[in-house]
Amino acid sequence: MKVFRGFKHPGVASASAVTIGNFDGVHRGHQAMLALLKGEAQQRGVASVVLTFEPHPRDYFAELHQKPDLAPARVGTLRDKLEDLATAGVDQTVVLPFDARLANQSPQEFIDQVLLGGLGARYVLVGDDFRFGKARAGDYALLDAAGDAQGFDVARMNSYEVHGLRVSSSAVREALGRGDMAAAARLLGRPYCISGHVVHGRKLGRTLGFKTLNLRFAHWKPAASGIFVVLVHGLSAKPLQGVANLGVRPSLDPTDVNGGRVLLETHCLDWPAELGPEGAYGKIIRVELLHKLHDELKYDGLDALTQGIQKDRDDARAWLQSNVSARI
Ligand SMILES: Cc1cc2nc3c(=O)[nH]c(=O)nc-3n(C[C@H](O)[C@H](O)[C@H](O)COP(=O)(O)O)c2cc1C
């Protein structure tokens, strides 16, 4: 899959079947949309293109009006989204920075400049609650009328349901927010995972006796947070079992190097000798969050923190033994 920031690149498809959305989580509803998009693109002999926004439009308005509550909690980072879109078989993804210009574009300008001028849209697929353009004035009916007048097809995807429950990014956020990883996995159609490069931390893990693989979660408001039983993919043939902290580490000094940043820190229960004592830095891994143990705690000092992590490790081992040992 090719990825472009903005649509003014020579490589961007000049004729396309487009779907527009935020695709946070790339859940089963999104996956159904992408399958339909691919079919329509193939039939027309054009590229399948996802048009998505980063930052999320609601992040933009939250910042503009200084109302952080408006920003949606984030299921995945842009990296996770691009990986999932590639897996779904999309030809191109165009990431548009959502800014004042875009926010003030009328629906007709958006159609003319972005969809037709930028992407050469022959077919546009949107969700049933899709709104676009300044003040959210554009809807499916408007887009459909424009398609009729200007010669492109428009289709609307109805809500996708699993056991009567509408699959949506907010349903995934709610499941992750209450730590119900099984419900999140049902909505996503796969286990909930976070992927990224292993980065350097404070090297405090080794002092505490718990080395951790650190990944940045590149958004300040993750939909899930707390202590989780996990599997780490990408370091060895078999996934490694671990226990992880996703969040901002309230027990540690907030002014340090990663202060305030959201990190996913995973301690592997058994570290394979062939990786070497520090062989994971720079590698790309995927961490599968299986089960939530508890919320992040503000421990009183490093001894209490170490004891807390020891208990989490024991609880993770016990959980894995009764739930996962058959799988790996
Ligand atoms: C299983 C586990 C549970 C953790 N729980 C908490 C917690 O409840 N509160 C907190 O402030 N930090 C928690 N931490 C984060 C540790 O503070 C952090 O991983 C440790 O200081 C190592 O930092 P470093 O990787 O930068 O060296 C936890 C870490 C792990 C691995």
Ligand SMILES: Nc1ncnc2c1ncn2[C@@H]1O[C@H](COP(=O)(O)OP(=O)(O)O)[C@@H](O)[C@H]1O
């Ligand atoms: N059991 C383990 N779990 C996770 N990482 C481990 C383990 N044993 C060794 N490592 C290695 O140690 C590194 C982390 O060491 P640590 O002291 O926690 O430093 P950092 O502050 O960079 O997280 C990891 O990136 C990995 O390469």
